[in-house]
Amino acid sequence: MEEQPGLSDQYRMSSPWPVFVALGLALSEIGVFIGLFPVAVFGLILFGGSIAGILTESGYATRPWPTLVGVGVLLVLLAALVAVLQLPTSAFTLANVGEGPLFTRLVAVVVAGAVMVAMGGAGSVVEQTKV
Amino acid sequence: MAAGDLVLTGLMAVLLVGIAALLTRIENWRSYTPLAGGGTATGETVIHREKPAGIVRWLTTVDHKDIGILYGVYAVIAFAVGGIMAMLIRLQLVTPGGALLGANAYNSILTSHGITMLFLFGTPIIAAFANYFIPLLIGADDMAFPRINAIAFWLLPPAALLIWAGFFLAPVTENMIEPAQTAWTMYTPLSVEQTNPGVDLMLLGLHLSGVAATMGAINFIATIFTERDDDVSWANLDIFSWTILTQSALILFAFPLLGSAIVMLLLDRNLATTFFAVEGGGPLLWQHLFWFFGHPEVYILVLPPMGLVSLILPKFAGRKLFGFKFVVYSTLAIGVLSFGVWAHHMFSTGMDPRLRASFMAVSLAIAIPSAVKTFNWITTMWNGRLRLTTPMLFCIGFISNFIIGGVTGVFLAAIPVDLILHDTYYVVGHFHYIVMGAIGFAAFAGIYYWFPVFTGRMYQRTLGKAHFWLSMVGTNLTFFAMLALGYLGMPRRYATYQFDGAIAPLAQVETYHLLATAGALILFVGQLIFVWNVVQSWLEGPKVEDGDPWNLERDGMLDREFQWFDRKLETTVTDGGEEEEQSALTGARSDD
Amino acid sequence: MALFGFEKDTLLDLTVNVIPLGIILFFIAAFAVVPAFGTDPVFSGLQFALMISMFLLLAVLTYYAGRAIENAEHAQESLEEASAVNEPEDEVAEFEDEDAPGELEDE
Numbered sequence: 001m002e003e004q005p006g007l008s009d010q011y012r013m014s015s016p017w018p019v020f021v022a023l024g025l026a027l028s029e030i031g032v033f034i035g036l037f038p039v040a041v042f043g044l045i046l047f048g049g050s051i052a053g054i055l056t057e058s059g060y061a062t063r064p065w066p067t068l069v070g071v072g073v074l075l076v077l078l079a080a081l082v083a084v085l086q087l088p089t090s091a092f093t094l095a096n097v098g099e100g101p102l103f104t105r106l107v108a109v110v111v112a113g114a115v116m117v118a119m120g121g122a123g124s125v126v127e128q129t130k131v
Numbered sequence: 132m133a134a135g136d137l138v139l140t141g142l143m144a145v146l147l148v149g150i151a152a153l154l155t156r157i158e159n160w161r162s163y164t165p166l167a168g169g170g171t172a173t174g175e176t177v178i179h180r181e182k183p184a185g186i187v188r189w190l191t192t193v194d195h196k197d198i199g200i201l202y203g204v205y206a207v208i209a210f211a212v213g214g215i216m217a218m219l220i221r222l223q224l225v226t227p228g229g230a231l232l233g234a235n236a237y238n239s240i241l242t243s244h245g246i247t248m249l250f251l252f253g254t255p256i257i258a259a260f261a262n263y264f265i266p267l268l269i270g271a272d273d274m275a276f277p278r279i280n281a282i283a284f285w286l287l288p289p290a291a292l293l294i295w296a297g298f299f300l301a302p303v304t305e306n307m308i309e310p311a312q313t314a315w316t317m318y319t320p321l322s323v324e325q326t327n328p329g330v331d332l333m334l335l336g337l338h339l340s341g342v343a344a345t346m347g348a349i350n351f352i353a354t355i356f357t358e359r360d361d362d363v364s365w366a367n368l369d370i371f372s373w374t375i376l377t378q379s380a381l382i383l384f385a386f387p388l389l390g391s392a393i394v395m396l397l398l399d400r401n402l403a404t405t406f407f408a409v410e411g412g413g414p415l416l417w418q419h420l421f422w423f424f425g426h427p428e429v430y431i432l433v434l435p436p437m438g439l440v441s442l443i444l445p446k447f448a449g450r451k452l453f454g455f456k457f458v459v460y461s462t463l464a465i466g467v468l469s470f471g472v473w474a475h476h477m478f479s480t481g482m483d484p485r486l487r488a489s490f491m492a493v494s495l496a497i498a499i500p501s502a503v504k505t506f507n508w509i510t511t512m513w514n515g516r517l518r519l520t521t522p523m524l525f526c527i528g529f530i531s532n533f534i535i536g537g538v539t540g541v542f543l544a545a546i547p548v549d550l551i552l553h554d555t556y557y558v559v560g561h562f563h564y565i566v567m568g569a570i571g572f573a574a575f576a577g578i579y580y581w582f583p584v585f586t587g588r589m590y591q592r593t594l595g596k597a598h599f600w601l602s603m604v605g606t607n608l609t610f611f612a613m614l615a616l617g618y619l620g621m622p623r624r625y626a627t628y629q630f631d632g633a634i635a636p637l638a639q640v641e642t643y644h645l646l647a648t649a650g651a652l653i654l655f656v657g658q659l660i661f662v663w664n665v666v667q668s669w670l671e672g673p674k675v676e677d678g679d680p681w682n683l684e685r686d687g688m689l690d691r692e693f694q695w696f697d698r699k700l701e702t703t704v705t706d707g708g709e710e711e712e713q714s715a716l717t718g719a720r721s722d723d
Numbered sequence: 724m725a726l727f728g729f730e731k732d733t734l735l736d737l738t739v740n741v742i743p744l745g746i747i748l749f750f751i752a753a754f755a756v757v758p759a760f761g762t763d764p765v766f767s768g769l770q771f772a773l774m775i776s777m778f779l780l781l782a783v784l785t786y787y788a789g790r791a792i793e794n795a796e797h798a799q800e801s802l803e804e805a806s807a808v809n810e811p812e813d814e815v816a817e818f819e820d821e822d823a824p825g826e827l828e829d830e
């Protein structure tokens with residue numbers, strides 16, 4: 001324990017990110033499980049974005065963009081994996097979006113992942129850093 | 132549908148843009164440097180070295196003490212909500228035909244009462260104490276992962292909203308979305324068959340609260356293992372930290388399992404999987420998974436309160452905890468054995484009698500460590516110099532209620548007894564003696580004992596004592612009547628009891644229900660006094676000027692958290708007598 | 724007396740968990756001697772697996788916890804011996820005040 005009394009009160013003790021990580025996770029779960037396409041997409045983006053933010057803020061990453069791209073890729077891969085394992089190839093049609101309950105949910109996850117990759121990519125380019 | 136989707140999309144987009152805008156306003160993105168944390172007090176980083184004022188402070192805090200208070204406020208609100216639900220249940224049952232509610236409303240409220248009390252009050256109130264005091268007790272600067280700590284807390288408000296969602300949404304959706312009526316155990320096939328989306332929302336809320344509990348548990352384990360001060364070792368770790376450590380280990384094994392089972396249930400409900408269908412895993416699979424989580428959960432809830440009592444009781448008995456090591460080892464024993472007893476909740480499901488017998492054996496063995504603790508508490512008080520302060524009264528009440536709750540539990544663990552009493556009010560009486568009479572009481576003991584530390588003020592003693600006596604009398608009246616109802620054969624979970632006299636003698640049943648309701652009213656008045664006392668004393672109570680308000684120094688029992696408090700008081704005085712918030716605001720000017 | 728390499732004091736502390744271990748052992752023996760419900764490879768297997776696994780897990784955890792605490796105590800003792808005086812820290816408070824145990828004193 002610090003020997004100087006009151007020292008702990010001077011540490012950096014606030015961060016705006018935790019609330020949004022939590023909110024993002026909650027919205028993603030609602031969106032994906034209840035099957036609300038927009039909620040799933042925006043929830044996942046908020047979740048991924050806040051993770052990128054909090055990792056950067058706490059010094060685990062120098063910039064948020066690579067994390068954002070990473071989370072996005074991960075989501076796309078995960079959704080693709082589930083789709084390949086669980087669905088017949090005949091289900092992979094544009095018409096099936098909004099129809100097949102599982103397929104629609106997976107598309108939502110892929111869309112969210114793609115948006116994150118795009119956002120991360122754009123951010124890096126704008127900032128002139130490498131992904 | 133399409134229009135609805137459009138509206139939702141718009142709403143979500145506005146939300147996201149709003150959040151991004153808000154973040155850019157309050158956060159300086161460019162200021163993030165790899166040096167975060169150790170930076171010097173110059174330039175932009177100064178902004179980060181202090182807590183902002185007002186509501187923003189509470190929304191952004193990662194300080195374990197603030198998060199502890201957030202957990203505490205949250206838990207007390209949940210306790211109020213769950214308590215009002217309990218009052219509705221008790222008022223309903225004053226007449227055999229039901230006084231207030233229809234069967235559906237009754238089932239909804241019963242379900243929400245159970246889940247609210249266990250997941251939104253029980254776990255968070257323990258987390259409140261643990262967050263505030265574990266780092267102080269073990270001499271750590273903060274939790275091992277302060278940000279994860281904050282995330283874990285912020286998952287809880289959405290969890291509560293989801294769990295209660297049916298109540299808010301039923302009126303606006305013309306009962307398309309209703310509160311869940313599954314009971315807290317969510318037994319299949321019922322919970323799969325109820326098409327009401329309110330059940331999905333509740334399951335998601337439970338899932339989030341489970342994620343939060345797991346994150347918290349990882350944090351506590353890491354903190355207790357790695358952040359202890361140099362002179363805190365396994366040999367002198369305080370008892371509350373031991374129980375939190377054990378509890379966290381239980382959470383780590385139990386909650387992810389609940390989470391997976393809930394996801395399976397959600398998939399069964401929404402995507403036509405067959406985990407719990409007759410042609411799949413079968414309905415009993417749910418019961419096994421649920422209770423494999425559920426029994427450890429009851430110890431998750433009771434171990435830290437046992438730790439609180441073990442910590443507080445000696446302070447007012449004027450002697451050290453008798454057999455400290457016994458309490459530590461028996462805590463660990465309970466932790467392990469709690470995973471080998473789950474099927475004592477399923478004795479009447481027709482499972483194999485050999486298996487049933489082995490679950491009985493382990494259930495009887497687990498009673499020993501609990502009994503050992505009870506004897507230790509009693510022996511600690513024996514010939515002690517007792518000071519019957521409010522926290523002490525609640526500790527003694529805890530022991531008394533825990534004995535009744537524990538002994539009735541041992542009876543239930545005996546298969547022949549259980550086959551008769553299963554699903555009667557006896558079971559309800561048993562676990563309420565523990566969840567209200569013991570866990571609730573220990574929480575009150577903790578709140579009163581540490582009230583000076585987290586508010587800097589003293590509560591009103593007379594009101595505290597009134598709170599204790601009303602709670603003690605109310606608890607025993609209500610739940611003893613339930614034990615009697617169980618012996619009479621009154622089955623649990625019914626909105627009415629106009630049954631045939633062959634099931635239970637109606638006249639006596641009615642009398643005991645009346646007694647239980649009378650007890651509940653007494654309890655309710657007690658809790659009103661509690662809330663009044665806490666709020667008013669927090670705002671206006673006399674400031675505590677002595678770092679040792681309980682006079683523990685004289686017995687050499689001033690623990691680290693009070694030493695910290697004492698140092699804090701001294702600095703505040705030299706700072707000019709301002710409150711913590713104030714000094715924190717100007718904290719950046721200080722020299723380090 | 725150095726059962727499992729523990730000191731006598733630690734062993735005494737550990738007896739608290741020997742009792743539940745004993746109860747489980749008793750039931751294992753009882754069910755083995757009197758299989759009241761007959762034997763069946765699957766269910767008798769599960770029956771004993773549950774009890775034996777609980778027995779082993781509890782025994783192992785108790786052993787390691789005892790080890791950790793004893794080692795920590797040794798480390799502390801050697802520290803204290805190296806430093807100045809040390810007085811026995813236990814059971815002193817008990818004899819301090821013999822005044823009325825039930826006194827209704829409130830701070």
Ligand code: HEM
Nearest residue numbers: 429433475476498501537540541543544553554558562565
């Ligand atoms: C002394 C050790 C204990 C034993 C041997 C024991 C035994 C039992 C048994 C056999 C049942 C099942 C009764 C039935 O449904 O037929 C039961 C139910 C229950 N017990 Fe305990 N118990 C003990 C301690 C506890 C503790 C410490 C808690 C709470 C923190 C607790 C909470 C519950 C709950 C919530 C239920 C009801 C579950 C339900 O059906 O909704 N028990 N107990």
Ligand SMILES: [Cu+2]
Nearest residue numbers: 426429475476
């Ligand atoms: Cu149980």
